[in-house]
Amino acid sequence: MGTNGKQRERLRLEHFVPYRLSILTNTVSTAIAGAYARRFGLSIPEWRVIAVLGLDPGLSAADVAERTAMDKVAVSRAVSSLLRSRRVVRTRANGDRRRSELKLSRQGESVYWRVVPFARQYERELLADLSASERANLDQLLNRLHRRARALGPVRPG
Amino acid sequence: MGTNGKQRERLRLEHFVPYRLSILTNTVSTAIAGAYARRFGLSIPEWRVIAVLGLDPGLSAADVAERTAMDKVAVSRAVSSLLRSRRVVRTRANGDRRRSELKLSRQGESVYWRVVPFARQYERELLADLSASERANLDQLLNRLHRRARALGPVRPG
C-alpha cells in the first residue's frame, strides 16, 4: 500500500485505507442498525448503552460515555429514550446527587439477551470466511491501527 | 473472537468487531475531515468527488455516486458546492441532456494536487507500524470483510 514516496501519482480511492475503512464500516453499521431498529426498536447509541450496562450495571452516564466512545450528549439522549421505553432505570447516587446510576430494568435485560445472540451471529457471519489465524490478525490490526490513529490525533495544522 | 457458540455470556463491546470497526473509522475520519476542512475547505464528500474526478474526468454525477459509495443526493450537494467554489465545471452531455459531465477546473486540479500528498502522508503515518506483509494482510482482510458484508446485506428480517 502507500509506502513508497511516489509523487505526482493520482490517487485511487479504492486503494486508500481510510476510504476503505469508511465504506466497510458504513456497510456493516447500516446493516446492523437496520436490524436492531426493526427487530428491537433500538438505535445504535441505545444498543451501546444497553451493552455496557448489561456488563456493568450501576455506571453513570459519564462512565458509559467513556466506555462507548460516545460523547456525553449522545449518551444523555440515548439514556433518556431508554428511560422512556422503561429499559433502563436511573437512581441518583447518594453522596453525589449529580451522578446518576444506571441499570437495565427487567425489560432491558430481556432485550439485552435477545440482542446479544443476534449481534454474535452477525459477527460470526461477517467473519465466516476467516481462519482462526486470520481472525487473530484482524484483531491485532484493529488494535494497532486504533492506537496509531489515536496517537496521530486531530491532525496537526500545517 | 466470537467463533464459538457460547451462549448466555455477556458481550464485551470492546471485543466486538463491528463496534471496533466503527470506533476506528470514526477516529480516522474525524482526524481527516478536520484536516481537510481546515487546510483545504473541503468536506469528506467534496473530497471524494474531487478524488474520483481527478482520476476520471468527465464522469456524470451518477458515475461519481457509484465509484464513491455515496448516494446521489450527497453527490448532488457536494457537486453544487464545488461548482460554487469553482473547483468543478459541469457541461451537459450532448446526446443526453439529463446527464452532466463533470471535470476539475484548474483550481480543482490545484486543490487535488495539494490534497493527494496530504492524504498519502496520513495513510503512511497510520500504517507506519505495519510491516509489508501486515499491510498485505490488512488489504486482504478489508477486501474480504467488505465482500462479506455486502453479501450479508440488509440483515434478513426474522
Add this chain to the structure above:
DNA sequence: GCACATTAGTTACAATTGCAACCATTATAG
C-alpha cells in the same frame, strides 16, 4: 406518435448529530 415507465439530478422536509451554553451540585482556595 402517444401513453407509460426509467433515468439523471434537484429540492423539500424530517431525523440525527455536534457544539455551545446552560443548571445543579460538589470540590477547592483563601
Add this chain to the structure above:
DNA sequence: CTATAATGGTTGCAATTGTAACTAATGTGC
C-alpha cells in the same frame, strides 16, 4: 464561610444526512 472552579448532565440551535417527492429528459410498447 464565601467566591470560584470543576463535574454531571440536559437543552437549544445549527449543520449534516437520509428519504421521498418532484422536474426534466430519454426510452419503450403499441
